[in-house]
Amino acid sequence: MKKQTKRRLKVSAAVVAAAGAVAIAVALMLIVPHRTVPVLMYHGFTEDESATSTLVIELEDFERQMTYLADNHFNVISASGLADYLANGKELPPKTIVLTFDDGYKSFFDLAYPVLQKHGFPATAYLFIDGLARPDDLDRAKGISAEGLVEIGSHGVTHRMLPLLDPDEIAWELVSSKQQLEAEFGVPVETFCYPAGAITEAIVTATAAAGYTAAVATAYQRGQFPRGNRYIQRRVLVSPVAGCPRVFRIMTSGYYVPARELTLKILGIRVPRDLYRKIEHHEQASADIHR
């Protein structure tokens, strides 16, 4: 290779490296100040490696994850505990983390709960009324709630996505589910979990008006929702990829949510896309009716 070409290659490699370093530095400057308390979202568990899905992870992975939290002295608190901190502006202890379990899967109670018990980790189970229709399911949930480690949060009455409902139905999902769960379980139900993570500004306002102290979401909303709103706590979906310890470490770092949010914003992506398309259709249809 000619000397000149070699030098040119060296220079361009240096430029690329410098540009990369600047990009990483800028990304870090944007992400680091926004560290959030990781709120992990789980659904179902299985002992059968071939039966996993986005929402069902291997029990062995879950055991390893809880051991990691214990060994690294994470401060595990419930969703209402976090709401308390946020509402009162109290300083959170380092390495605070929240564990949430949606939909009342049987495998949560049978397989995951004993692991929580072993570590003494509190958790929040988000249950919806229609999901407790079978006496077996209700009794199982009640039995575990009575033991005091798992608090009950509301996931609505029917698990329908709130942005697709009319305002009176939204209020009913929020208020009636809270009342029914409180009556059935005999405990205060303080936090709400939006079905499919779907929200709009009006729903966030209605959730606060229904008497909840905080709410957890999933999806990355369109438009800009204010940061630090305790009614829009974005959660981390712990899927089978978190079976890789390095991935789980990133998910629990407190930087996963802001980094993901920033990436999606830069790429102009709203996820889940089909959900927001449905919401837009619904809003368009209601606007047409009221015109």
Ligand SMILES: [Zn+2]
């Ligand atoms: Zn759900």
